Amino acid sequence: MVKKCGLILAAAAAAAAVSGTGAFAQTQWSIAVAENEENTVLNYTVYDSRDSADVEAIASCPNDDASEYNIKGVMYQGVNYGGSPTGGIRTNITAYIEPGDKLRISFDYRSPSYEENSAYDVTPVIEVKGPDGVVSQRYEFAAAPQSDVWTSYTSAESEPVEFSEGDSVSLALMNERGFWHMKGLVIERYGETPFISGLEIGGAAEGGVLRDGAVTVSGTADGPCTLYTAFYNNGRLLSVDSRSADGSFELSAQSSGADEMKLLAWDGMEPKTEEITVRADGNGSYKPEEAVSSLKEKYSGSFLIGNIYNNYNINDAKTALILEHFNVLTGENNMKPEVTAPSKNYYNFSQADAMTDFAEENGLDVIGHTFIWHKQSAAWLTEGTADEVWDNMESFIGNVAGHFKGRVKGWDVVNEAIRDNIDQVPPSWSYYIRKDSEATGTPWFRALRDSEYIYRAFVMAHEADPDAELYYNDYNLDMPYKREAAALLVKHINDKYKQEYKTDENLVDAIGMQSHYSLETNVDDVRASIDRFREIGVKVNITELDVCINRVGDNGEGDSGAATELSASDEMKQAVKYAELMTVYKENADIIDRVTFWGLNDGDSWRSPQHPTLFDAQLKPKKAFYAVMEPENYR
Numbered sequence: 001m002v003k004k005c006g007l008i009l010a011a012a013a014a015a016a017a018v019s020g021t022g023a024f025a026q027t028q029w030s031i032a033v034a035e036n037e038e039n040t041v042l043n044y045t046v047y048d049s050r051d052s053a054d055v056e057a058i059a060s061c062p063n064d065d066a067s068e069y070n071i072k073g074v075m076y077q078g079v080n081y082g083g084s085p086t087g088g089i090r091t092n093i094t095a096y097i098e099p100g101d102k103l104r105i106s107f108d109y110r111s112p113s114y115e116e117n118s119a120y121d122v123t124p125v126i127e128v129k130g131p132d133g134v135v136s137q138r139y140e141f142a143a144a145p146q147s148d149v150w151t152s153y154t155s156a157e158s159e160p161v162e163f164s165e166g167d168s169v170s171l172a173l174m175n176e177r178g179f180w181h182m183k184g185l186v187i188e189r190y191g192e193t194p195f196i197s198g199l200e201i202g203g204a205a206e207g208g209v210l211r212d213g214a215v216t217v218s219g220t221a222d223g224p225c226t227l228y229t230a231f232y233n234n235g236r237l238l239s240v241d242s243r244s245a246d247g248s249f250e251l252s253a254q255s256s257g258a259d260e261m262k263l264l265a266w267d268g269m270e271p272k273t274e275e276i277t278v279r280a281d282g283n284g285s286y287k288p289e290e291a292v293s294s295l296k297e298k299y300s301g302s303f304l305i306g307n308i309y310n311n312y313n314i315n316d317a318k319t320a321l322i323l324e325h326f327n328v329l330t331g332e333n334n335m336k337p338e339v340t341a342p343s344k345n346y347y348n349f350s351q352a353d354a355m356t357d358f359a360e361e362n363g364l365d366v367i368g369h370t371f372i373w374h375k376q377s378a379a380w381l382t383e384g385t386a387d388e389v390w391d392n393m394e395s396f397i398g399n400v401a402g403h404f405k406g407r408v409k410g411w412d413v414v415n416e417a418i419r420d421n422i423d424q425v426p427p428s429w430s431y432y433i434r435k436d437s438e439a440t441g442t443p444w445f446r447a448l449r450d451s452e453y454i455y456r457a458f459v460m461a462h463e464a465d466p467d468a469e470l471y472y473n474d475y476n477l478d479m480p481y482k483r484e485a486a487a488l489l490v491k492h493i494n495d496k497y498k499q500e501y502k503t504d505e506n507l508v509d510a511i512g513m514q515s516h517y518s519l520e521t522n523v524d525d526v527r528a529s530i531d532r533f534r535e536i537g538v539k540v541n542i543t544e545l546d547v548c549i550n551r552v553g554d555n556g557e558g559d560s561g562a563a564t565e566l567s568a569s570d571e572m573k574q575a576v577k578y579a580e581l582m583t584v585y586k587e588n589a590d591i592i593d594r595v596t597f598w599g600l601n602d603g604d605s606w607r608s609p610q611h612p613t614l615f616d617a618q619l620k621p622k623k624a625f626y627a628v629m630e631p632e633n634y635r
Contacts, residue, residue: 029104029188029189029190029626029633030188030189030190031186031187031188031189032093032096032097032101032103032187032188032189033093033096033185033186033187034185034186034187035183035184035185035186044089044090044091045089045090045091088122088172088173088174089172089173090170090171090172090173091170091171092168092169092170093169093170093171093187094163094167094168094169096187096189097161097169097187097189097191098189098191099161099162099163099164100160100161100162100191101160101161101189101190101191102157102158102159102160102161102189102190102191103126103157103158103161103171103187103188103189103190104154104155104156104157104158104187104188104190105124105141105154105155105171105185105186105187105188106152106153106154106155106184106185106186106188106568107144107152107153107173107182107183107184107185107186108150108151108152108153108182108183108184109122109144109147109150109151109153109181109182109183110147110148110149110150110151110181111144111146111147111181120146121143121144121145121146122143122144122153122173122174122182123140123141123143123144123173123174124140124141124144124155124171124172124173124174125138125139125140125141125171125172125173125174126138126139126141126158126161126169126170126171126172127139127169127170127172128161128162128163128167128168128169129167129168129170130166130167131166131167136163136167137161137162137163139158139159139161141155141156141158142155142156145565152568152569153568154568154571154572156616156620156622157190157620157621171187195221195222195223195225195265195272195273196219196220196221196222196265196272196273196276197219197220197222198218198219198220199217199218199219199276200216200217200218200219201215201216201217201263201278202215202216203215203216203252204255205255205261205278208278208282209278209279209280209281209282210255210258210259210260210261210278210279210280211255211280212255212256212257212258213254213255213256214252214253214254214255215229215252215253215254215255215261215278216250216251216252217229217249217250217251217252217253217263218248218249218250218251219248219249220247220248220249221245221246221247221249221265221272223246223267223272224244224245224246224267225244225245225246225265225266225267225272226242226243226244226245226265226266226267227242227243227244227245227249227251227263227264227265228240228241228242228262228263228264228265228266229241229242229243229251229253229261229262229263230261230262230264231253231254231255231257231258231260231261232258232259232260232261232262233257233258233259233260234259238256238257238258239253239254241253245265258280259279259280259281260277260278260279260280261277261278261279262275262276262277263275263276263277263278264276293629294324294325295325295326295625295628295629296325296326296327298628298629299586299595301589302585302586302589302592303585303589303592303593303594303595304327304328304365304593304594304595304596305325305326305327305328305594305595305596305597306326306327306328306329306330306365306367306594306595306596306597307322307325307326307329307330307596307597307598307599307600308329308330308331308332308596308597308598308599308600309329309330309331309332309334309355309358309359310331310332310333310334310604311351311354312604313600313604314358317619318600318601318619321600321601321615321619322600323362323364326364326597327363327364327365328364328365328366328367328409328594328596329355329358329359329364329365329366329367330366330367330369330543330596331351331352331355331366331367331368331369332369332598332606333376334351334352334354334355335352335355335368335369335370335400336369336370336373336376336377337370337371337373337376337377337378337381337396338376338377338378339351339352339376340352340400341378341380341381341396341399341400342378343378343380344380344392347399347400347403349400349403349404352404356404356407356408360407365408365409366404366407366408366409367408367409367410367411367412367543367594367596368400368401368404368408368410368411368412368468369411369412369415369473370411370412370413370414370415370473371396371397371400371401371411371412371413371414371415371457371461372393372413372414372415372417372444372453372454372457373414373415373416374416374434374441374442374443374444375416377443380392381393381396381443381444382443382444382446382447383447384447386447386448386449386450389444389447389448390448390456393444393453393456393457393460394460397413397457397460397461397464398460398463398464401461401464401465401468402464402465404465405464405465405467405468406465406467408465408468409468409469410468410469410470410471410509410510411461411465411468411469411470411471412471412472412473412512412543413457413458413461413470413471413472413508414454414457414458414472414473415473415474416434416473416474416475417433417434417442417454417472417474417489418432418433418434418474418482418485418486418489419432419433419434419435419437419440419441420440420476420482421440422479422481422482422485423481424481425481425484426481426484426485426488428488429485429488429489429491429492430451430489430492431485432481432482432485433445433451433454433489435451454472454489454493455492455493455496455497455507458470458493458497458507458508459497459507462507469509469510470507470508470509471508471509471510471511471512471541471543472486472489472490472493472508472510472511472512473511473512473514473541473543474486474511474512474513474514475514475515475516475544476514477511477513477514477529478513478515478517478521478522478525478526478528478529479525480525480528483528483529483532484532486511486533487511487532487533487535487536490508490511490533490536490538491536493507493508494506494507494508494536494537494538506537506538508538509538509539510538510539510540510541510593511533511538511539511540511541512540512541512542512543512544513526513529513530513540513541513542513543514543514544514598515542515543515544515545515546515581515598516544516545516546516548516552516598516607517545517546517547517548517577517581518547518548518549518550518551518552518610519547519548519549519550519551519570519573519574519577520551521547521577523577523580523581523584526581526584527584527587527588530584530588530591530592533591534588534591538591539591539592539593540588540591540592540593541592541593541594541596542585542592542594542595542596543594543596543598544596544598545581545595545596545597545598546597546598546599546605546607546612546613547574547577547578547581547612547624548607548610548611548612549564549566549570549574549610549611549612550564550610552607552610564609564610564611566602566611570611571611571622571623571624572623574611574622574623574624575622575623575624575626575627575634576627576634578614578624578627578628578631578634579627579628579631579632579633579634580631582595582627582628582631583631583632586631597613597614598612598613599612599613600613600615600619601613601614601615601616601617601618601619602615602616602617602622603616603617603618604617614628
């Protein structure tokens with residue numbers, strides 16, 4: 001028996017990755033009940049409530065598998081002719097969830113009607129009733145819009161559902177009148193789903209450090225299992241012991257000569273946990289930690305997590321969201337030249353000061369955006385002779401950088417200096433610089449007739465604030481030819497600066513990849529760009545990340561088109577894309593200092609019709625948020 005257990009453990013050790021606290025305390029979406037799966041039969045009532053005070057059952061729900069229009073064999077057709085908004089089906093789901101869970105539901109539906117009327121859409125509702133039958137909490141999901149064909153619907157998640165002993169939780173699928181059919185209902189819960197809870201490891205493993213002597217282990221198993229304790233030295237199995245458990249357990253095992261102990265729970269031949277490990281070096285993975293729910297906490301060991309600042313995203317709800325999830329701010333517009341320097345010899349820092357004050361009061365870093373750009377710049381900056389324009393540039397950069405000296409982490413010194421539609425590998429750094437074309441050029445080059453204005457701008461910024469980081473920022477840098485143009489430009493600036501100033505330090509600290517992406521974005525191209533910028537010895541900032549549902553123009557402009565419906569399919573595809581991107585960023589965290597999302601929520605985004613952010617217009621987290629929090633679950 002000992003030999004057999006040793007073989008099982010060795011196989012498990014080879015197959016399972018140590019996952020920290022995830023071994024026994026997972027917080028994630030799990031299926032609470034799925035119709036048409038065994039042992040998940042729900043007792044539905046179909047009703048037509050003309051009087052909202054009474055629910056009149058008009059049909060029970062037999063298990064009749066003959067119809068495709070069913071939830072667990074329930075057929076309902078033509079329900080609610082002349083009915084009321086309280087008509088529909090209802091079922092008690094109390095037994096399937098825990099207090100504090102969030103809920104998400106999905107199903108396939110058809111809801112054709114004689115009239116086109118959104119009142120006939122199917123609206124899922126979660127209700128909590130106390131023992132007295134009074135509703136104490138109600139959460140209404142976005143309606144599943146009317147459809148003449150079978151359509152998949154997945155709701156956003158609910159607010160945390162709080163209920164106590166004696167309360168009941170119901171899911172109601174409601175509409176006012178007309179035909180509607182459903183099948184394949186799935187109810188998911190987001191909450192603690194531990195197999196081993198209350199785990200305590202002590203004795204010779206006190207404080208997470210394994211020593212010689214008796215190791216004590218206690219906790220509660222969520223179901224019958226066999227617990228295995230195995231001790232190793234330098235990877236060689238020394239001993240293994242097993243103990244049956246179902247509920248609370250306590251065990252003791254000797255660790256003599258071991259440098260590692262593993263605890264596993266198995267149900268027959270299936271592992272119920274990943275490896276829970278204690279090591280002599282103190283790097284054990286068994287100690288429970290509070291679940292991370294904040295983006296900035298999730299990536300605290302990797303890079304800063306940023307968002308934009310505007311006066312409209314500073315109010316009670318939005319401010320709370322910013323402070324919860326982000327630790328660095330970029331002004332979307334309040335530090336651009338037309339705002340800070342609207343006319344010659346006149347500077348207006350009121351909006352930018354408000355952002356900087358807010359950041360300092362709340363412990364956030366600030367990114368200055370931007371000095372030199374072909375858009376949103378006051379005309380005076382590039383008016384006059386070349387000498388006058390050089391003076392304007394130096395005065396402008398000196399005044400603005402000087403005003404915020406010591407208060408910003410870094411500056412997007414030059415923004416979007418490389419033009420679009422590059423059709424070949426650039427033969428030199430200056431080949432695709434924006435020049436004098438009215439369509440693709442920049443007034444800075446037209447005024448100065450010198451591509452080195454980019455280099456000079458960085459030198460001026462460094463002289464004005466030597467401690468601030470300096471960035472070159474541009475979009476479409478995942479495109480191979482533009483990627484190469486940016487790499488050649490930044491390498492030229494840094495090489496020239498090192499030669500001219502006899503230094504080993506870079507003048508440009510990082511390339512800012514604006515990262516305005518869509519579902520079509522190839523993440524391999526993003527990875528290739530990061531690799532290329534690594535080759536030239538600079539860091540990378542992800543400066544303006546959003547993922548649109550549809551591909552938009554490649555000119556860096558916002559999208560003002562008609563609103564696009566966010567389907568359940570597209571929302572999941574968007575989540576997967578965000579997960580893929582965050583995985584690449586995490587893999588390159590050694591050179592990525594910051595990931596800034598360009599917009600707090602879909603309602604305020606510059607590309608609002610394309611639903612590009614992590615939160616919807618009501619500030620509810622989308623699947624994209626959870627994909628960024630747990631990318632491994634969405635890939």
